[in-house]
Amino acid sequence: xxxxxxxxxxxxxxxxxxxxxxxxxxxxxxxxxxxxxxxxxxxxxxxxxxxxxxxxxxxxxxxxxxxxxxxxxxxxxxxxxxxxxxxxxxxxxxxxxxxxxxxxxxxxxxxxxx
Amino acid sequence: xxxxxxxxxxxxxxxxxxxxxxxxxxxxxxxxxxxxxxxxxxxxxxxxxxxxxxxxxxxxxxxxxxxxxxxxxxxxxxxxxxxxxxxxxxxxxxxxxxxxxxxxxxxxxxxxxxx
Numbered sequence: 001x002x003x004x005x006x007x008x009x010x011x012x013x014x015x016x017x018x019x020x021x022x023x024x025x026x027x028x029x030x031x032x033x034x035x036x037x038x039x040x041x042x043x044x045x046x047x048x049x050x051x052x053x054x055x056x057x058x059x060x061x062x063x064x065x066x067x068x069x070x071x072x073x074x075x076x077x078x079x080x081x082x083x084x085x086x087x088x089x090x091x092x093x094x095x096x097x098x099x100x101x102x103x104x105x106x107x108x109x110x111x112x113x114x
Numbered sequence: 115x116x117x118x119x120x121x122x123x124x125x126x127x128x129x130x131x132x133x134x135x136x137x138x139x140x141x142x143x144x145x146x147x148x149x150x151x152x153x154x155x156x157x158x159x160x161x162x163x164x165x166x167x168x169x170x171x172x173x174x175x176x177x178x179x180x181x182x183x184x185x186x187x188x189x190x191x192x193x194x195x196x197x198x199x200x201x202x203x204x205x206x207x208x209x210x211x212x213x214x215x216x217x218x219x220x221x222x223x224x225x226x227x228x229x
Contacts, residue, residue: 004157033216040123042204042219043158050215058216090157097215099146099208100165105157 002026004106006091012112013081021076021109023091031094031101032074033058034066036087037108043090049074050097081113116141118207120220128228133192135223137179137205140186146208147188148217149179153201161203164188175199200227 007022025032033048045058049068063085065077074093078085089109094101121136139145146165150158162173169181179190188205202224206217 031215035219040221042118042221043217044219045216048216092158099215099217100163102160102163103217105150105159107155107157 004091004093004104006089006106006109008109009107010110012114013078014114015081015083017081019078019081021078021089021091021111023074023076023106024072025074025091025093025104026072027093027095027104028071029093029095029104030071031097032068033092033103034064034074034076035090035092036060036085037090038087046076046089078111083113085111086113087111116145116207116209116218118205118218118220120203120205120223122223123221124224124226126226126228127195129197130194133177133190133195133199133225135190135203135205135225137188137190137220138186139188139205139207141207147179147181148206148208149173149177149188149190150204150206150219151201152204152222158204161190195225195227197227197229200225 004025034046035043037043044060047066049055091106092103094103119138148163149161152158162171164181172178177192202222204222205220209216
């Protein structure tokens with residue numbers, strides 16, 4: 001199993017550009033989520049999905065879109081990048097929606113918006 | 115809203131010394147609690163979790179944590195630090211109020227181990 005994979009590892013954007021961060025898992029997990037990590041703030045939930053075709057907003061959803069057309073993939077779209085979106089982005093998955101299930105994290109995407 | 119406070123953004127210990135990383139939570143419903151470790155340039159890895167069974171929880175790499183309801187704490191300890199323990203550690207509490215079934219993370223504690 002590759003686990004949770006994320007691409008790209010690094011990305012530099014100009015203000016106003018759009019892009020998609022890719023996330024895939026090969027563990028047949030129902031629940032997937034996106035977090036952003038900023039210094040001194042821990043991880044904050046952006047969007048999450050409890051299964052294919054079902055997504056919902058997290059704590060900081062503004063400026064981001066997600067879709068879940070398959071169980072395996074959960075891409076995060078930045079519609080019009082802003083410097084405030086400079087961050088490290090982590091995708092995570094777990095087997096079910098049960099909070100006690102172990103959550104597995106990808107290696108992260110480091111995004112810089114100029 | 116549920117929240118987690120990690121006291122001390124940086125902790126430095128000598129190799130072989132006791133490691134103590136502090137975590138306090140606020141929650142209006144009985145929480146589930148987690149400790150994650152993040153090694154440089156990697157994602158987060160689960161160390162241990164409390165899910166309302168035993169209050170003393172043992173995790174990987176000889177880490178353990180004790181849930182103390184009276185103190186609303188879930189401090190992480192390890193009897194003897196190793197150089198390989200240098201990393202950032204995050205305490206997290208389950209979000210059982212909003213239905214998101216997500217985790218709320220603390221701001222993290224960076225552990226430095228001196229030779």
